[in-house]
Amino acid sequence: MAVDYQASDIQVLKGLEPVRQRPGMYTRTENPLHMIQEVIDNAADEALGGYASKIVVTLHSDASVSVMDNGRGIPTAIHPIEGVPTVELVFTRLHAGGKFSKTSGGAYAFSGGLHGVGVSVTNALSTRLAVEVVREGKRWQMAFAGGDVVEPLVEVGKARGHGTTVRAWPDAQYFDSAKIPLSELERLLRSKAVLLPGLSVSLINELTQQEQHWQFSGGMGSYLQSMCGEADGESYISPLFEGEHYLTKAMLSNQKQEAAEGEGAAWAVLFRESGGRLSESYVNLIPTPVGGTHETGLRAGLFEALHAFCQHHGLLPKGVQLTADDVWGRVACILSARVLDPQFQGQTKDKLTSRSAHALVANCTKDAFALWLNAHLDAGKKIAELAIKAALERNKTAKTAVKKKTSGAAVLPGKLTDCESNDIRDNELFLVEGDSAGGSAKQARDKRTQAILPLRGKVLNTWEVASAELFANNEVHDISVAIGVDPHTPDAPDSVLEGLRYGKVVLMTDADVDGAHIQTLLLTLFYRHFPKLVQAGHLFVGQPPLFRIDVDAPKR
Numbered sequence: 001m002a003v004d005y006q007a008s009d010i011q012v013l014k015g016l017e018p019v020r021q022r023p024g025m026y027t028r029t030e031n032p033l034h035m036i037q038e039v040i041d042n043a044a045d046e047a048l049g050g051y052a053s054k055i056v057v058t059l060h061s062d063a064s065v066s067v068m069d070n071g072r073g074i075p076t077a078i079h080p081i082e083g084v085p086t087v088e089l090v091f092t093r094l095h096a097g098g099k100f101s102k103t104s105g106g107a108y109a110f111s112g113g114l115h116g117v118g119v120s121v122t123n124a125l126s127t128r129l130a131v132e133v134v135r136e137g138k139r140w141q142m143a144f145a146g147g148d149v150v151e152p153l154v155e156v157g158k159a160r161g162h163g164t165t166v167r168a169w170p171d172a173q174y175f176d177s178a179k180i181p182l183s184e185l186e187r188l189l190r191s192k193a194v195l196l197p198g199l200s201v202s203l204i205n206e207l208t209q210q211e212q213h214w215q216f217s218g219g220m221g222s223y224l225q226s227m228c229g230e231a232d233g234e235s236y237i238s239p240l241f242e243g244e245h246y247l248t249k250a251m252l253s254n255q256k257q258e259a260a261e262g263e264g265a266a267w268a269v270l271f272r273e274s275g276g277r278l279s280e281s282y283v284n285l286i287p288t289p290v291g292g293t294h295e296t297g298l299r300a301g302l303f304e305a306l307h308a309f310c311q312h313h314g315l316l317p318k319g320v321q322l323t324a325d326d327v328w329g330r331v332a333c334i335l336s337a338r339v340l341d342p343q344f345q346g347q348t349k350d351k352l353t354s355r356s357a358h359a360l361v362a363n364c365t366k367d368a369f370a371l372w373l374n375a376h377l378d379a380g381k382k383i384a385e386l387a388i389k390a391a392l393e394r395n396k397t398a399k400t401a402v403k404k405k406t407s408g409a410a411v412l413p414g415k416l417t418d419c420e421s422n423d424i425r426d427n428e429l430f431l432v433e434g435d436s437a438g439g440s441a442k443q444a445r446d447k448r449t450q451a452i453l454p455l456r457g458k459v460l461n462t463w464e465v466a467s468a469e470l471f472a473n474n475e476v477h478d479i480s481v482a483i484g485v486d487p488h489t490p491d492a493p494d495s496v497l498e499g500l501r502y503g504k505v506v507l508m509t510d511a512d513v514d515g516a517h518i519q520t521l522l523l524t525l526f527y528r529h530f531p532k533l534v535q536a537g538h539l540f541v542g543q544p545p546l547f548r549i550d551v552d553a554p555k556r
Contacts, residue, residue, distance in 0.1 A: 016092065016094065016124035016147040019124035019125065019147075020125070020146075020174075023121075023124075023174045029175050031181060032065075032170035032178065033180050033185060035125055035126075035168070036122070036185075037188060038119050038121060039119055039122055040055065040057065040188065040189070041285065042118065042164075043067055043164070044285045045284070046069055046071025047069070047071070047192075047196050048284060052069045052070050052071035052072075052163070052199075053199060053200060054069065054070045054201075054202075055192065055200070055201050056069075056201075056202045056203075056204065057185070057201075057202070057203050058204040058205075058206065061207055062169070063169065064169040064170075066165060066167035067167075068163065068164070068165040069164055070161060070162065070163040071163055073134055073135030073136075073163055073164050074086065074087045074131070074135075074164050075087065075135070076133055076140045087131060087140070087142065088152075091119055091120055091129065091131065091144060092120060092147065092148075094121075119166065120147075122166070123144050124147040125174045126144070127145065127169045128144065128150075128168075128169040129168045130143045130166075130167045131164070131165070132164070133164050133165075134159045134161055134162050137158060137159065137160070138155050138157075138158060139159040140154065140156065186203060186212065189203055189212075189214060191223075191282070191285075191287065194216050194334075195220070195282060195285055198215070198216075200215045201213070201214045201215070202214075220266060220268040220334055224240070224333070225240075227332075228270065236270050236273075237271050237379070237382045237383065238271050238376065239379055241268070241270070241369060241372050242267065242268040243266070243372075244265065244266035245365075246263065246264030246338065247260070247262065247263050248261060259360055260340040263338055263339055263340055264337075264338055264360070264364050265335060266335075267333060267334065267336070268334045269332070269369075270332045270333070271386060272331075274330075277330065277331050278331075278332040279295065279333045279335070281295050281336075281337070282335065282336045283338075283349075284337075284339060285336070286342075288344075288350060288351055288352050289350050290351035291352075292344075292353060292354075293352050293353060293355060293357040294335060294339070294357045294358070294360075294361045297360060297364075297365070298333065298365055299327075299328045300366075301362040302324075302331070303323075303324040303327045305365075305369035305370040306369070306373065306384060306387060308370060309373045309374070309380055309384065310322065310384050310388075313381070315384045315385075315388065317388065320388060322387055322391050325394075325466075326390040326394065327383075327387045327390075330386055335361070337360070337361055339352070339356075341354070394469060394472070412482060413453070413477075416452070416482050417442050417452040419446075419448060419449050419450055421449050424501060424502055425503050426449045426503065427449055427450075427451065427503055428450045428504040428505075429506065430450065430451065430452050430453070430506045430508045430542070431506065431508065432455065432508050432509070433454075433508070433515060433518055434454055434455070441454075451502065453478065453479070453482050455479075455518070456475065457475075458514075459476065459521040459522055459525060461521055461524065462476065462521075462525045467489075470487050470529060476525065479525070482501070483500060483501060484501040485497060485500055485532075485533060487530060488529070488532060489531070490532075490535075492531075494532065494536075497536060502538070504538060504540050505526075505540065506540045506541070506542050507519050507523070507539075507540070507541045508542035509542075519541065523539075523541075
């Protein structure tokens with residue numbers, strides 16, 4: 001059926017309507033915490049710039065939340081271009097803020113980045129939002145409802161001091177739960193106080209009539225120990241490695257990478273005998289739960305310094321090569337990076353993607369850790385022993401997997417349903433999602449030329465996994481064995497494909513989100529570790545049919 005497609009069919013969403021229609025693109029929608037965090041981050045940016053010394057968050061009895069800071073106060077004057085009060089612009093326009101200019105004379109040299117969102121999203125997802133600004137001896141107030149101005153900016157009197165108070169009533173329809181998780185809020189506020197020594201942070205809960213207060217003169221190391229849950233430090237194999245390094249004008253002339261005055265990092269690191277890696281990272285006080293380039297920079301800095309330490313003291317056994325994961329696996333750390341113009345993945349800023357941050361943090365931490373290791377020789381040797389032990393275990397696992405791969409007649413994985421033909425020009429291998437899909441694929445296949453290999457669960461993300469470690473993962477091991485090709489690099493000779501058993505390797509996953517994710521992980525595996533297979537045109541993606549034909553059962 002033909003449907004007309006006219007110019008009138010094109011819609012333009014204005015103001016804050018995009019946020020209300022697709023809130024998940026702009027904030028986390030499990031609960032309103034991230035929406036309130038936008039306001040808290042603005043207050044923290046004032047403290048980061050040295051303009052505020054106090055932040056007070058109040059959970060009111062009517063389910064609203066207010067955030068007060070004693071910073072400079074949002075400007076209230078009429079904007080010279082837009083012709084409306086600046087404070088109104090900040091709360092009603094997605095691409096309005098004082099953080100675009102990153103020059104030394106800008107309002108915010110360092111801040112939590114700007115992706116065109118912030119408190120305007122808080123306003124859009126609130127049934128009501130009230131703002132009070134104290135600035136230049138005057139007190140101003142205005143209010144919004146559903147993102148629109150309902151009480152225009154008005155001067156309500158004279159006042160001393162300066163600062164901003166934002167009170168928001170989150171709209172429950174946009175969230176899975178309207179309740180703010182108290183423990184996460186407490187952790188967020190405590191981290192602000194830890195990362196900004198001297199900043200006073202308070203939480204007032206009107207429902208429980210309780211108040212909490214955080215203020216630290218230093219404290220990143222003690223916070224790390226409390227985060228690990230073992231303040232006595234008995235499970236640590238070394239003293240705390242703590243420090244900070246920020247670039248000055250004098251340093252910049254010697255810097256090879258692009259950097260700016262004031263950029264750098266503060267860190268606290270412990271090495272643990274047991275348990276996996278434990279870390280918290282921040283960029284300009286913004287939590288980055290998924291990590292990013294600043295974390296990879298710390299990882300590289302620690303590894304390079306420890307590797308040089310091991311070589312200098314002859315600690316590495318013959319044939320053992322350390323990797324960054326050998327060092328990083330037992331690290332507990334807090335990292336607070338300061339980046340002039342941070343770039344994040346997505347609107348929620350969960351992961352830093354600024355390429356320059358990797359080199360920045362690596363350079364800051366490498367030399368500092370090298371000095372620390374040489375000043376703490378016994379601790380340095382214990383850390384080296386821990387990393388070498390991890391490397392030996394990794395090598396043992398890899399050798400076991402290789403032995404399994406090449407031993408005797410049981411070369412092919414047991415779950416592989418192979419084809420009868422030996423002609424790779426005709427042979428096809430279908431990598432399918434799970435045993436149930438494998439069962440239906442086996443029924444529909446041409447057993448002469450088509451083989452089926454079911455995969456259990458999601459394949460390992462192998463983008464940053466070394467080729468020597470791949471076979472520790474059963475699914476990757478089975479794929480490599482089935483296709484008859486070992487992992488290799490792009491510059492490997494064409495002879496790496498001599499053992500290829502199938503002319504076509506077809507990724508056949510479900511037509512849903514999980515299927516798309518598995519397909520992406522498989523493409524990553526082949527692109528990263530089997531590039532010659534891709535270049536030679538042997539990799540295919542099976543597309544689900546657009547139509548199907550149903551045949552009714554015969555009538556009795």
